[in-house]
Amino acid sequence: MSAMKMTRRGFIKTCGIMAGYAVLSVNMTKEVFAAAMNMVGMRQKQVYDADAHVYKIRKSQDNPMIKKIYDTKSGFLHDGPCGHKSHHLLHTEYKDRSARVKALKDKGVTLNI
Amino acid sequence: MMRSVEGVMYQVNAPKGVDPDDIFFVQVDPNKCEACGTCEEVCGTGAIKSINDDGIRQVVDTAACMNCGQCLVNCPYGAIYEGVSYVDELFEKLKDPDTVVVSMPAPAVRYGLGECFGAPTGTYVGGKMHAALRKLGFDYIWDNEFTADVTIMEEGTELIGRVKNAGKEGTLPLPQFTSCCPGWVKFVESFHPELLPHVSTCKSPIGMLGPLAKTYGAQETGSKPKKMYTVSIMPCVAKKYEGLRPEMDDSGQRDIDATINTRELAYMIKKAGIEFNSLPDEDPDPVLGESTGAATIFGTSGGVMEAALRLAYEVLSGQKLNDPDIKVVRTHEGIKTADVKVPNFGTVKVAVCSGLSNAQKLCEEVKAGKSPYHFIEIMACPGGCVNGGGQPIDPDVRASLFKSMIAKVNRRYNARKPVA
Numbered sequence A: 001m002s003a004m005k006m007t008r009r010g011f012i013k014t015c016g017i018m019a020g021y022a023v024l025s026v027n028m029t030k031e032v033f034a035a036a037m038n039m040v041g042m043r044q045k046q047v048y049d050a051d052a053h054v055y056k057i058r059k060s061q062d063n064p065m066i067k068k069i070y071d072t073k074s075g076f077l078h079d080g081p082c083g084h085k086s087h088h089l090l091h092t093e094y095k096d097r098s099a100r101v102k103a104l105k106d107k108g109v110t111l112n113i
Numbered sequence B: 001m002m003r004s005v006e007g008v009m010y011q012v013n014a015p016k017g018v019d020p021d022d023i024f025f026v027q028v029d030p031n032k033c034e035a036c037g038t039c040e041e042v043c044g045t046g047a048i049k050s051i052n053d054d055g056i057r058q059v060v061d062t063a064a065c066m067n068c069g070q071c072l073v074n075c076p077y078g079a080i081y082e083g084v085s086y087v088d089e090l091f092e093k094l095k096d097p098d099t100v101v102v103s104m105p106a107p108a109v110r111y112g113l114g115e116c117f118g119a120p121t122g123t124y125v126g127g128k129m130h131a132a133l134r135k136l137g138f139d140y141i142w143d144n145e146f147t148a149d150v151t152i153m154e155e156g157t158e159l160i161g162r163v164k165n166a167g168k169e170g171t172l173p174l175p176q177f178t179s180c181c182p183g184w185v186k187f188v189e190s191f192h193p194e195l196l197p198h199v200s201t202c203k204s205p206i207g208m209l210g211p212l213a214k215t216y217g218a219q220e221t222g223s224k225p226k227k228m229y230t231v232s233i234m235p236c237v238a239k240k241y242e243g244l245r246p247e248m249d250d251s252g253q254r255d256i257d258a259t260i261n262t263r264e265l266a267y268m269i270k271k272a273g274i275e276f277n278s279l280p281d282e283d284p285d286p287v288l289g290e291s292t293g294a295a296t297i298f299g300t301s302g303g304v305m306e307a308a309l310r311l312a313y314e315v316l317s318g319q320k321l322n323d324p325d326i327k328v329v330r331t332h333e334g335i336k337t338a339d340v341k342v343p344n345f346g347t348v349k350v351a352v353c354s355g356l357s358n359a360q361k362l363c364e365e366v367k368a369g370k371s372p373y374h375f376i377e378i379m380a381c382p383g384g385c386v387n388g389g390g391q392p393i394d395p396d397v398r399a400s401l402f403k404s405m406i407a408k409v410n411r412r413y414n415a416r417k418p419v420a
């Protein structure tokens, strides 16, 4: 990076970066991440509290509407989980998307993977 | 046109029939980027990087971006915006008496939405959320938690099949990976296509609710599928990509018509003048609305695993699981592994992982043939959907960290100023 080529905006920014970038950017990422994970922990705790105290039924197989949809006589999915109708509506196939990533790498873009 | 929604900028853009691979679901506004590098640190793939000497970041190519939005929620300067928003179109549909508008909120939305109305972090607002959706004018208050329960039935049955028939010809291989997280699904399709047979063939819960709404739901309510408009409401950015996948039309129509996230729902509630905090708790409409604790824990890392084990335990052992809490698979970050003992069967080996760089490690292990697990849950966002890219922004990240950083920059800068 040469100072000659730098714009004013770039220069001011680089001063800031040079003054503390190495220490700062690393620290800040950690701090941002730590604050975020603290918040995530609080949200997760509420999820498990609701599971234990708000929801009367705790297992999917005990949900009356699940019993209704999979009812072997009159249920919409009467042929059961992974049955014919399930396969048509609820299952899928995946696509190999690696070609575009490869093209990107061939262009010289470095990725983490 | 751009619009500010709960502190995040959005491009007003409701794509139809567009290849989602060509859309930037998140991008950096170069005029707001302060070159701090936080986004690059949190990105698992390396899609977001410095593009000039000033250190301004950009998402360099849609092929490398999994649309997880972790860069967006962690940027301290609010410099990252969303490229897709269906809010205006949805307001139009809600006004149109001829359209049957169907709500499909994900589990994690109800643990984030309240924060936009001043509630403490994580407050459960499921009842108020259903009431607000009704007030907004949705015709059917269906809930994606119902199809989380369906997912357990389908994915659990698939897993039991793979375990029981392991090694037999025509059986899909172990370990089985979960397929609920659209960031992870695009990740494995892009970087590890040879592992696709390991990924559960189940659609995600929202991928199931779309087609069930327009078939079973239409039948139960006497609605015309052509008039139905299904709205996926997610804590996520990558779900906007998933909703646009061309193959998602098994109902005979588009399965999912619009996708919005938690922040956009809060915006709509405020815009409609609804007093969220004084709403009574209401239930969803039955048939495709009723759900369980197993469904709601899909919102956190380890939740799909625990919910699946609550089924697998009973099916494999033939016994009732008395205590549904399977705490060994609950996790905050990184990779957690556990051996779960199932009577009359043996040990089920599982791994729970969040964050794409952790996912990368488990993928390498499976490729090397060294993975001892039966079942692996992967979520792109650390901690799972409650920390999704579409959730309310933590004010700590934006406010106090921002201030402390400015203070630090100033301090360091002043400390190093040459003495005159």
Ligand code: SF4
Binding pocket: B028, B032, B033, B034, B035, B036, B037, B038, B039, B040, B055, B056, B057, B074, B075, B076, B077, B078, B079, B080
């Ligand atoms: S986190 Fe935001 S401000 Fe920092 S480099 Fe990334 S986009 Fe720019």
Ligand code: SF4
Binding pocket: B026, B042, B043, B044, B045, B046, B047, B048, B059, B064, B065, B066, B067, B068, B069, B070, B071, B072
């Ligand atoms: S959305 Fe996710 S994958 Fe895309 S640039 Fe941001 S952090 Fe990286």
